[in-house]
Amino acid sequence: EKHVVEDGEVPYVVQILWEVMCEARDDNSEKHVVEDGEVPYVVQILWEVMCEARDDNSEKHVVEDESSLGGTVFSPPLYKQRYNVVCDLVKRMTARKVVDIGCANGKLLWHLKHIDCIEELAGVDIDVAQLESNNSFLQPLTTDYLMPRQRPLNIHLFEGSIAEADARLFDSDVVCFVEV
Numbered sequence: 001e002k003h004v005v006e007d008g009e010v011p012y013v014v015q016i017l018w019e020v021m022c023e024a025r026d027d028n029s030e031k032h033v034v035e036d037g038e039v040p041y042v043v044q045i046l047w048e049v050m051c052e053a054r055d056d057n058s059e060k061h062v063v064e065d066e067s068s069l070g071g072t073v074f075s076p077p078l079y080k081q082r083y084n085v086v087c088d089l090v091k092r093m094t095a096r097k098v099v100d101i102g103c104a105n106g107k108l109l110w111h112l113k114h115i116d117c118i119e120e121l122a123g124v125d126i127d128v129a130q131l132e133s134n135n136s137f138l139q140p141l142t143t144d145y146l147m148p149r150q151r152p153l154n155i156h157l158f159e160g161s162i163a164e165a166d167a168r169l170f171d172s173d174v175v176c177f178v179e180v
Contacts, residue, residue, distance in 0.1 A: 017143065082178050083111050090115055095173035099124065101162050102180035106134035109155065113138065119151050122169060124160040131157045 074081065086108065090098055094117040100108050103123030112121055123138075125131055138155050160166050162180060169175070 016146075079107075079179065083108050086174075086176050086178060087111055087115060090118065090174055093173060096120065097122070097172045097174075099169050099172045099175045101160075101175060101177050102126075103134065103157070104130055104179075106130075106137050108176065108178055109134070109138055113153060113155065116150050119153060121153065121155045122172070123155070123157045124162075124166070124169070125157075126159065126161050128159050131159060 076084075090112065096118060097120040098112055098118055099122040100112070101124045103109055103125045104127070106123060109121055109123050112118060123131070123134060125134075134157055138157075156168075158166065158168065162177065
């Protein structure tokens with residue numbers, strides 16, 4: 001069961017996350033107690049460390065003005081709406097093995113890896129360099145160990161094409177083709 005962090009608990013949770021991050025970095029220097037006024041600053045540091053650990057340089061926590069691009073603006077962005085539909089479907093089906101064909105930057109896989117019913121995720125893409133980049137992006141973070149999954153998760157990345165059948169994927173519960 002997941003715990004919802006209440007407003008009054010934020011400084012305590014930030015302190016725990018800070019200590020876990022320092023331990024993961026083998027930072028044996030004197031422990032730092034996070035003061036109330038430092039919470040926003042420490043949260044920003046934790047966010048940046050998480051992004052660095054995922055090697056996620058493509059999507060920083062910045063609000064962009066999509067209206068300057070011209071055309072229709074979706075809120076939330078259309079790709080996030082698609083990811084939410086896929087995640088909702090996977091949860092409803094309690095799918096255990098999910099495949100993302102054309103996984104590209106791995107962001108859908110990253111969203112899917114947080115769904116407890118999934119035991120195996122597979123990403124397939126024709127671009128080998130993109131798959132290698134995804135490998136580090138999908139690695140567990142320190143925060144993943146704070147709230148471990150109920151079931152183990154195996155993630156596999158395969159070079160392949162939507163046009164070619166792959167026997168390794170035949171027993172999948174859900175196969176996604178999002179923005180292919």
